[in-house]
Amino acid sequence: MPSALVLPPRLALAQRPTPLQFLPRATQRWGNGRRLWVKRDDLTGSLLSGNKVRKLEFIIAHALAEGYDTLITCGGVQSNHCRATAFAGAQAGLKVHLILRGERPAAGQGNYLLNQLAGATIDCYPPSRYTPELTSLLSSWQAHYAQRGRKALVIPTGGSDGLGVWGYIAACDELREDLSAAGIEAAHLVTATGSGGTQAGLTLGTALYDLPLTVWGVNVCDNEQYFLLKVARDVADWRARFPGQPEVEVTPRVIDGYVGDGYGIASRQVLQTITDLAALEGVLLDPVYTGKAFHGLLQELAAGRFEESSDVVFLHSGGVFGVFPYAEQFDFRTPLQAANSERS
Numbered sequence: 001m002p003s004a005l006v007l008p009p010r011l012a013l014a015q016r017p018t019p020l021q022f023l024p025r026a027t028q029r030w031g032n033g034r035r036l037w038v039k040r041d042d043l044t045g046s047l048l049s050g051n052k053v054r055k056l057e058f059i060i061a062h063a064l065a066e067g068y069d070t071l072i073t074c075g076g077v078q079s080n081h082c083r084a085t086a087f088a089g090a091q092a093g094l095k096v097h098l099i100l101r102g103e104r105p106a107a108g109q110g111n112y113l114l115n116q117l118a119g120a121t122i123d124c125y126p127p128s129r130y131t132p133e134l135t136s137l138l139s140s141w142q143a144h145y146a147q148r149g150r151k152a153l154v155i156p157t158g159g160s161d162g163l164g165v166w167g168y169i170a171a172c173d174e175l176r177e178d179l180s181a182a183g184i185e186a187a188h189l190v191t192a193t194g195s196g197g198t199q200a201g202l203t204l205g206t207a208l209y210d211l212p213l214t215v216w217g218v219n220v221c222d223n224e225q226y227f228l229l230k231v232a233r234d235v236a237d238w239r240a241r242f243p244g245q246p247e248v249e250v251t252p253r254v255i256d257g258y259v260g261d262g263y264g265i266a267s268r269q270v271l272q273t274i275t276d277l278a279a280l281e282g283v284l285l286d287p288v289y290t291g292k293a294f295h296g297l298l299q300e301l302a303a304g305r306f307e308e309s310s311d312v313v314f315l316h317s318g319g320v321f322g323v324f325p326y327a328e329q330f331d332f333r334t335p336l337q338a339a340n341s342e343r344s
């Protein structure tokens with residue numbers, strides 16, 4: 001660890017370290033000369049799973065230290081971040097209020113159902129209202145709690161800000177050990193990017209820990225320019241909130257071109273990649289984030305993007321509950337699935 005890097009208080013919520021797993025059959029099938037690995041952050045927990053838990057370890061520690069009794073956060077109806085916050089808040093004894101984008105589902109499903117089970121207060125707003133009014137909705141709910149003598153912390157979308165980035169800065173210490181245990185000298189590290197905080201933390205963390213990793217975010221919404229700016233903004237927020245940390249140069253890198261028809265819309269090819277990887281390696285991706293990003297990674301591998309390095313690591317950032325709302329869109333008669341059934 002660089003001597004001057006000082007981590008803020010952290011609440012132990014995630015199962016750490018997560019494994020760095022080699023994918024032998026995926027390597028053979030798609031590696032194009034590179035070895036494929038997956039950093040299993042889908043295994044940070046069951047309900048508290050995925051990348052969000054690493055951020056929440058720092059965010060909730062801050063909330064407890066500063067005397068907040070309520071967490072307000074926001075996202076899509078099937079947001080993984082909101083579900084992780086609902087459970088982390090319940091574990092810490094904090095009230096959780098979720099501001100969700102979309103119509104209230106008629107029946108609980110996936111993450112929405114889990115939010116209900118965790119006892120979160122939920123308000124749904126149609127996108128026509130949510131998108132332009134999000135900032136004022138969050139502050140008016142915060143004021144609502146203040147009027148009742150409560151102290152509510154507003155956590156931004158995805159927990160991505162100068163505080164949340166600590167989650168993946170700290171994860172870089174773990175990655176350092178992973179690389180050395182696996183004998184990886186240099187690698188590309190690819191993650192899905194949706195609100196930018198995971199990518200910002202990894203980009204910053206690899207610089208702070210001087211890791212031989214080139215970090216790429218595959219955007220699942222917006223575009224390259226948006227994420228270059230968002231990562232820079234989260235890093236600037238981190239510097240402002242935590243002065244005195246080592247000065248390092250941060251170079252965000254985005255692989256654009258895999259959003260497809262929009263956020264949360266998975267193409268037939270993305271869904272097939274999900275079923276293929278599940279059948280080939282027993283690793284399950286989701287249609288909104290990891291499936292799209294891994295599909296992008298495979299296209300880029302085939303096109304020779306990562307040629308200068310022998311290893312490529314995919315950060316599996318979770319999202320398993322996001323699979324269920326897509327149940328009817330999967331086609332199980334893919335060539336790989338067929339080969340598997342013939343095996344039996």
Ligand SMILES: Cc1ncc(COP(=O)(O)O)c(C=O)c1O
Nearest residue numbers: 080158194195196198289317319
């Ligand atoms: C499963 C999953 N992977 C990746 C991401 C993207 O992470 P970030 O919001 O930090 O960019 C998210 C959330 O947005 C997510 O839920």
